[in-house]
Amino acid sequence: MTRLPYLKLVLATFASGTLLSVLLLIPNWFGDAASTAAPEIDLMLDVTIVISSYIFAGVCVALAYALIKWRVKPGDESDGLPIHGNTKLEIVWTMIPLLIVLGLGIYSWVVLDDIEAKDKDAQIVNVYSQQFAWTFGFPEQGNKWSEGELHVPVDRQTVFKLHAQDVIHSFWVPEWRIKKDNVPGITTDAIVTPDKVGHFQLVCTELCGYGHSTMRANVVVESEADYAKWVKGLDQKVPESLILTADQALEIEREAQARDGGIEGSGVQETGTDNQS
């Protein structure tokens, strides 16, 4: 029996894996980045692409090698070698993937903690979603309301409190890389620190009925000053199109009173209704 040309196989895997990862790293898969979380997630994608490329290359190289080397000649009716296994090899190919996935798991965990870390000076914005429209509430700027258009200041963390009035919707701004479902009955939150000024789209990504594909809102990231100006121009009245549940109405009332009563906007504070996140 000939010894396997391990070295050749490994080299071929390495070469084709490298080639593949280089090719795959050229395109900018996730598109423009506009939040502090984005570079971390993009880096993570790149790392994953490289690892995946080598794994995929390894599988393909092994398959191609076997097919070239051990394809039968016409008329050969004999059998292959009666190899039943090789414990050492089996341990190796159990352990290597195990280590890889554990590594990826820990890496993901670290990144997750990082992108969900709350800043002290974060502001809260309420996001209400209903078939098929978005409404935004700005409790910290004097209970202002905006329909269909969201402005946020650049370089400051915003904690979006997500609400849903009828069915599940989902809050996603691709350039921010952050997504979270708006779930009826509970409040979920999405934490974003935009770091680029510009115009973006808020996309609903949870199937919510026939208008799902058009349920969008404009997002404008602007300087703190522009933002303050914009918010100032908004209305204080809850928009009529927004159908609040009794609980939500009560909640808004309470928050308004607390703020009018002089309690300083104390940054990120749980409102007590988030029972799941």
Place this chain on the structure above:
Amino acid sequence: MESASVALGHGHDAEDHHHGPPEANQSARIDRTVLGILLFILSEIMLFGAFFAAYFFLRVVVSPEAWPPVGIELPVLVAGINTVVLVSSSFTVHYALEAIKRGNHRGLKLGLGITWLLGATFLFIQINEYVHIGFTPRDGAFGTIFFSLTGLHGAHVFIGLLLLTFANIRAWRGHFGPEQKDHLGVEVPGIYWHFVDIMWIVVFLAIYII
């Protein structure tokens, strides 16, 4: 639920085998039908599991202020008596099986008959309770959970009773005998009945006690 009766009773009656299939090798000691009903019960437990998961979410995760809501009094005493009724029927069905194992047909008929009556009593009391309970499945999460869990269980009692009916009929016609293959028609509904019983204890604890 879909096909409780289905796992019962075939493969074991003395079919005559000319031109028939060769007898299959018996590669495990457990009887096929018994194994079948056990696996079926496993999937039934999972079905209950789905509803208990809902129970967990509605009661613990949503955590309403009062559970049961104020104004709802559950007839714990009646349900307790009902529990005794159902649990005792587990003993009678066991008695029936033991009887036929010794070839005692009278004991078999007696045991099966009493079991059937106890089961029917349970169901009757349950329906009576529904009528007088004073709230409906539409009344909040509690109504939903109360009716769906007890109702799901009630449906199983009904299926169990159906199986017991068959066993009763055949017992009165003089079928069954001491050999295992001759009294599977008692053993299998019996296993199912024990399951219905144990499940009731769990449902009872979850709904009425804690």
Place this chain on the structure above:
Amino acid sequence: MAAAIKQPGWYRGAIGALLGAAFGFFLVIGLRALMGLDIYQTEQTGYPHIVVPLITAPFGFLFGFGAFDYWFRWAAGKPTIPDDHSAHGATKWQDYFKFNTDHKVIGTQYVVTTLMFFLIGGLLALMMRAELASPGSQIVAANTFNGLFSTHAVIMIFLFIIPVFAGLANYVLPLMIGAPDMAFPRLNALSFWLLPIAGIIFIASFLAPGGSFDAGWTGYAPLSTGAPFGQSFFNVGVQFAGASSIATALNFLVTIITMRAPGMNLWRMPLLVWANLSTSLLVVGATPFVAGAQFMVLFDRVLGMNFFQFLEGGDVISYQHIFWFYSHPAVYIMMLPGFGIVSEIISTHARKPVFGYRLMALALIGIVVLSYTVWAHHMFVAGMFSWLRVPIMITTLLIAVPTGIKIFSWLGTLFYGKIHVYSTAMLFALAFIVTFTVGGISGVMLGMIPLDIHVSDTYFIVAHIHFVLFGGSVFTIFAGIYHWFPKMTGRMYDEKLGRIHFWGTVIGTWGTFVPMHWIGMDGMPRRVADYASQYGDWNLFISVFAFILGAVQLVFFYNMIVSWRFGPKAGDNPWRANTIEWQVSSPPPVFNFDEIPRVVGGPYEFGTPGARHAIMGGETAAEIPEPKPTTVTAP
């Protein structure tokens, strides 16, 4: 005519269906009158007077069709008809339209029926692709589109992938373990007949006021609890499909545990048997959860219960937990039997024992166990308990390990083999390894929470789904059908057409589903009838390849139908395989064996001179040389 009505069969079935429907209808009306309600509930979603007949009519049909005759006689204490086995085996094509209890007939019924559903599901996909070929709204309205992908996925999953595996296994598994039939032949037949019923219910939903169910195959509450009437068809249809697969799984488990031929201990079972054992464990444990979830939705809709009514104390996210507790295991229900098929084919066509056989079997069990612990990876962005995310991420990623073992062991099987690639079955098995690896790796990326947060609910998911389901499950299904076609029909299919089908399918699959990764990552959400125009070019590209993919399937259907009638005789063992199903005639005799075979060795002893897997009835032991298992370890 009178006789025809008394006989179990289609006439009696039709009457039974009508009676069943009438029974359900009057039951509802009667009960409502009794409770002092309006006899018709007219709330938009309810219609109990239609939903209940939807459940009772199929039972009526089954009664009439003869599914329960035997059990009724038994229950009534009458002597059961001594089985004359007329309901066994098939001699003419009409026999396939009867309540037949022969596992081989049932297997064929399954495969043919499910392939029909594949066609229907595929046509729905093509309608979707036609709509998506360019941005804007062309041929269907948005809610019709939602109905299209929902029915597409439901038909593909519940009526094609899951049951077609059950069908293939139904045919070969009893043969493989040396059993004359399944443990419960009547239950087996019943499982089959539940399928067309489920299919008719799903498809009939298109006739419902408000259109077919359109909340996605996941049917998330509260979208589904408030959806128009069509949704109830999904809730009910799933019960029939689910009951069918639970019953089949029970049957497989009991058959495998209690009916193996003498000598076939666990470590001599072919891997297909192991795979179906594992799958059945998943089905028995998990499928009740989808039944439960759909019952709850139905109760909310019809009885006004409040499982998911957040204003009444219900909990929206609990639906997803319950649903995915089934539906994640379900994706392995859709993959493990394929793993089994691939092991059989690769070993046979590489003329080598499966590399690391025991670890292969243990990996299957490992996947089963892990499967039950990862459901919430579908809910990373759903706003569920945030503490649950990281543990679920770890278990999710761990699944790559046993799956990797399988991939590497197949490659190991090829090394030092004598690889025959003339058979289309082998080609599909090899292509499966590559495509499934891609789908699996994108799955691992989804398992990593930060990446999933970005790509969840985008076309990246659609790409993952189809790489594992088409490049994974469907490739193995094609492989299995080609592999056992000569056994099932006694005839050989046309390899040339097989090759055209193979290359067309591979190119079509990659062309259709690879670009979906890109547009998904770039920001195109899934389940949309319309999209931003920047994705127009790629979507057109995808649609073109989807139509190519659809068109080559016609070659497959042509090949199968024509070869079944006119193909050359195949012989009993065209692939020179060792497992027992190849040691009997093609197609096998009605009761499989005259005498139960005896198993004397492993199933894949290629290359060991004189090694045997089984001794068939009729051979005497003296003729059999004592096998000397030579074990060579890889260098």
